[in-house]
Amino acid sequence: MPTKKPKRTTSVSNTIRLSLFWAIVILAALAMWAFFSPHQPLKDVPISQVIKDANEGKLAKIEGRGNDLKITVKDQDKPTQASYINGGVGTLLREGTLNNKGRAVISDSAPSDNTIMWNILTFVIPVVLIGILFMFMMRQAQGQNSQAMSFGKSKAKLYGLDKERIKFEDIAGNDNAKQDLEEVVDFLKHPKKYQGLGAKIPKGVLLVGSPGTGKTMLARAVAGEANVPFFSISGSEFVEMFVGVGASRVRDLFQKAKKNSPAIIFIDEIDAVGRKRGSGMGGGHDEREQTLNQILVEMDGFDSDTNVIIIAATNRADVLDPALLRPGRFDRHVTISLPERKDREAILKVHFKNKPTDDSVDLDKLAAKTAGSSGADLANMANEAAIIAARRDSKVITNDDLTEAFEKVAIGPERKAKVMNDHEKELTAYHEAGHAIVGHVLPDSDPVHKITIIPRGGTGGVTWFLPPEDKSYTSVYEYKDILARAMGGRIAEKLKYGDDGVTTGAGSDLRSATQIARDMIIEQGMGSKLRNQVFHEDNGGLMFDKMTRERPYSDATATEIDKEVEALITEAARRAELVISHNIPVLEKLKDALLEHETLEEDAASKYMAKAVLPKEAALHK
Known part of the structure; x- marks a missing residue:
């Protein structure tokens, strides 16, 4: 049995990635601003003018770096002029170049290692940051592209191999429906027993019943009993606004099931895509009809030799397309009716199995009063009774709690706050x-x-x-x-x-x-x-x-x-x-x-x- 993978903390990882992205953007902007920020330009002056101004005492300082000169005029605290001379400051210091009146401070300094490193970094850092930003954007674009490529992939979830399974013994009532489904499960477990007598596996099982009668729960029980891959999907998950996406998802779903055969596909609320064709204004190009056509082909087309069973559930079998209901597609129609009295009592016992009750609770009497209630209604009554008991700080559920819950579900809660004259x-x-x-x-x-x-x-x-x-x-x-x-x-x-x-x-x-x-x-x-x-x-x-x-x-x-x-x-x-x-x-x-x-x-x-x-x-x- 495969081990269960830990859930990915998607929201946390997305927050970290977003924070990293904005940090890179801010650093790149600061580096580019530092590199390209405007400085006051130095005025280029001929070397002859520099020598003349120095001899006349108009200059305060002359700094030399190689052949480049930076000149600070008197009454200024920063260099404002630049010049060039072969030999640098040494040429200026030769005898006869400057007279004795030249009082400018002359210095010659080679560029330091820190200055060289800073010049390199101011060029390299923006390039590196821009490169990282570009790579990040490319990865994002690739991720979006992969999502677009998976747009037509099936969204079916794989069940049936979890540790906590629902078995037929966990479902009370619906004995006939469970028998039909148990045959399907038995065929998947022991196919040779049926094939030896010439029996063929049924292609599809359609579960029909009122809302809340347990159609989906029975399908989950099939997943728990069969011990084979069980792909579950809702009919509405096939349909998108783009024509052809639903049909593509159907093909992908059946392809996955065939690779993992024997397997079971469960389509809940199949009437979302299985309605009679020709009733929509979209005609033959309607997306829902294209999806239905693909389901029909996959269930009983040319490639029909597959060990895949389709189970579908609906409460509106009257609106389904006749081609979907014929033998060879949905061979078996299982009607799940509202539970009878003995079934209602069994369902109530299941829902009260883990709920503490006192001796006054009479589930048989409640089952007698709940004619016409579905399994979901009975489950809701049991839950409401537990809530009512907890609200009054009781450790057990009493018959009064059960009666109040029954009336609340059946005819609505009391509105004592409403004032009538x-x-x-x-x-x-x-x-x-x-x-x-x-x-x-x-x-x-x-x-x-x-x-x-x-x-x-x-x-x-x-x-x-x-x-x-x-x-x-x-x-x-x-x-x-x-x-x-x-x-x-x-x-x-x-x-x-x-x-x-x-x-x-x-x-x-x-x-x-x-x-x-x-x-x-x-x-x-x-x-x-x-x-x-x-x-x-x-x-x-x-x-x-x-x-x-x-x-x-x-x-x-x-x-x-x-x-x-x-x-x-x-x-x-x-x-x-x-x-x-x-x-x-x-x-x-x-x-x-x-x-x-x-x-x-x-x-x-x-x-x-x-x-x-x-x-x-x-x-x-x-």
């Missing part, structure tokens, strides 16, 4: 009581789990219905009872405050009811006149796709759908009004209890609604 509290109590009574008396409605007038999430109050057990199907009667209880809040407001007294508090209820009614007609074929007809609209395409494709039904059918939706909503409102109008005393009693206690659990709410009755007119005759 007495009228708003009363209106909210009537509204929630209307939901609860309608849902309580209708025979096909789920039982009331909790009623509260404390604002939670984005709502002013919540009436929470929970199914007693997991359900795979929903009947027309159940849908209609759901619609009626959704209308209960608005109807309760109407009966107590009149048509002009209704508020915006029912806005989310009405949106939800309208969406359910439309889904019944369009997707489930549950209309009265449009019974057993489905008018599915694919909303997964791009905007240009929606603009160019015709609606799958006529305008007359659209009008009929609107009428059917209106009829369902009207019927639900009528049934809710019949129920509440026949149970006004129960409504008042429940409203008063909510104003007093603010929150009623299932048992307490049932006691207050024990005398509620179902009018015959509101019942659906089956």
Whole structure:
């Protein structure tokens, strides 16, 4: 097993390199300034003029260095003139050259070693510094050039050989999905067992499921079990603004996998590049389509004799290109559904394995209440319970912490800081009581789990219905009872405050009811006149796709759908009004209890609604 390389401190090295660069620049600038800084030029004077001025006593000093002379005029402290004479100062000192009036100080000095060295350094140092700066800039340019050359390289990360691995035994639930993936892993470990029977390794495995169901975790478990190179990449990492980069990265990724075969490639969120072709405005030159074309060729092209398996994950299999889904590319489609009750309990046990809990924690009861929750939701509940327990300085997690975490994740956190006046509290109590009574008396409605007038999430109050057990199907009667209880809040407001007294508090209820009614007609074929007809609209395409494709039904059918939706909503409102109008005393009693206690659990709410009755007119005759 290869040893793990220490991580490079990139930020520190970049800081050191940047500091060194600016230090070199500053030193080079100082050296060049010292070398090229302007000095006061000396005036060239003929030697005859120098001798004349010296004889007349106008000069203070004559300095000689070889044949060069520097002359300082009287009343000056620095040389201002320069001259030249063969033989230097010695010629001036010959008899008869200067008369006795020449009082200038004459000196002859050879250049010192320090002066020679300084002259050399003032020339060499700038050249050396400029050379170093030039080399540094060349290295930077080469680094940028190498980055540009690697622009089309794959960004896939290699996993599966780390010490800490996720195994199938670490993942609870999804037994069917794990079985399909275990076969893939077993084929990679023992290929001769399958090849002896003429079996071929599946080219691709597509994991399909709702967000949070554990698709990526299952792929990581494959990496932990297979003990082969596992290349992981997201679909969005292929696509860049430059056409051809995505296809180049696909080629590079498959080339790396083939060199390390047997190997596994995992593409997360493959719908980012695998959508149906021809839906974008870029046509055949669209970068995403070019990337998809390259994936199709690599998976099942001419060079198909490779021991590489592709695992992909998506929650939108309906938008994928048909060529990607056919046998020979993704041979096996693994559907990862939401966990059932026993699976939810197993998942909760996994997440509470390293969390201290007291004896009051009942994971089986929590699993029963969390129907429809994904594995990610359950993990979030476990984490929230630990956070709540730590916030109150407890050493263990209690059942109250678990209940609060469940409610926080499911219906949102309490907003006790939100202040409501007495009228708003009363209106909210009537509204929630209307939901609860309608849902309580209708025979096909789920039982009331909790009623509260404390604002939670984005709502002013919540009436929470929970199914007693997991359900795979929903009947027309159940849908209609759901619609009626959704209308209960608005109807309760109407009966107590009149048509002009209704508020915006029912806005989310009405949106939800309208969406359910439309889904019944369009997707489930549950209309009265449009019974057993489905008018599915694919909303997964791009905007240009929606603009160019015709609606799958006529305008007359659209009008009929609107009428059917209106009829369902009207019927639900009528049934809710019949129920509440026949149970006004129960409504008042429940409203008063909510104003007093603010929150009623299932048992307490049932006691207050024990005398509620179902009018015959509101019942659906089956």
